[in-house]
Amino acid sequence: MSDENNTTERTTIVETGGGGGGGGVLAVVLLIIVVLVLLFLFRDELGFSGKKTEVNIPDKIEVNVN
Numbered sequence: 001m002s003d004e005n006n007t008t009e010r011t012t013i014v015e016t017g018g019g020g021g022g023g024g025v026l027a028v029v030l031l032i033i034v035v036l037v038l039l040f041l042f043r044d045e046l047g048f049s050g051k052k053t054e055v056n057i058p059d060k061i062e063v064n065v066n
Contacts, residue, residue, distance in 0.1 A: 043049050 039046070039048070044051070
């Protein structure tokens with residue numbers, strides 16, 4: 001005789017942690033790289049270079065008015 005109420009238990013395992021945070025880390029690393037490249041490109045305008053700018057101001061300016 002067969003048992004009509006024969007049930008088989010099944011277990012489904014859903015993993016919710018680990019390995020899902022890679023996108024955020026990648027975005028932060030790319031943002032840091034972009035900021036460093038921009039700082040390198042515009043270091044003269046931002047004053048990070050070791051060059052000293054020398055400005056010469058004349059002692060007097062002659063103006064001729066006719």
